[in-house]
Amino acid sequence: MKARVTVTLKNGVLDPQGKAIGNALHSLGFPGVGAVRQGKVFDVEIAETDRTAAEAALSAMAEKLLANTVIENYSVEIIG
């Protein structure tokens, strides 16, 4: 089973990297760009065949390693 875990910063958490990217996009000629927020995606292959169990395991992986849950949100999506 293939899944995607998307990790993004919580609202209100400053994102200097995103700000720098936004400024760079402006200087590259994209004036219409507003806020830019950067996050991470993890495409994970998992041996689990039961969808619910896979989602539970992926959430546990996010809680333990993939996301810093103090400042980040995560979402789990089973792809195929």
Added chain:
Amino acid sequence: MKARVTVTLKNGVLDPQGKAIGNALHSLGFPGVGAVRQGKVFDVEIAETDRTAAEAALSAMAEKLLANTVIENYSVEIIG
């Protein structure tokens, strides 16, 4: 308009970071994990109101800055 640009490594490109994460997940007690590939997501606010023009602008941003198109793929998704 809000959009998400997802940047992932092309198939065949080695991902040492993903490998390290996979190993870490194994040692954290997730034996069923196979390959792990890490990518980036950019949540971008864009002043454009026309969907097609927004997608074109976002693709141009990915081509110019957000993705290294030699080793990375990108996808553009209009969120709202």
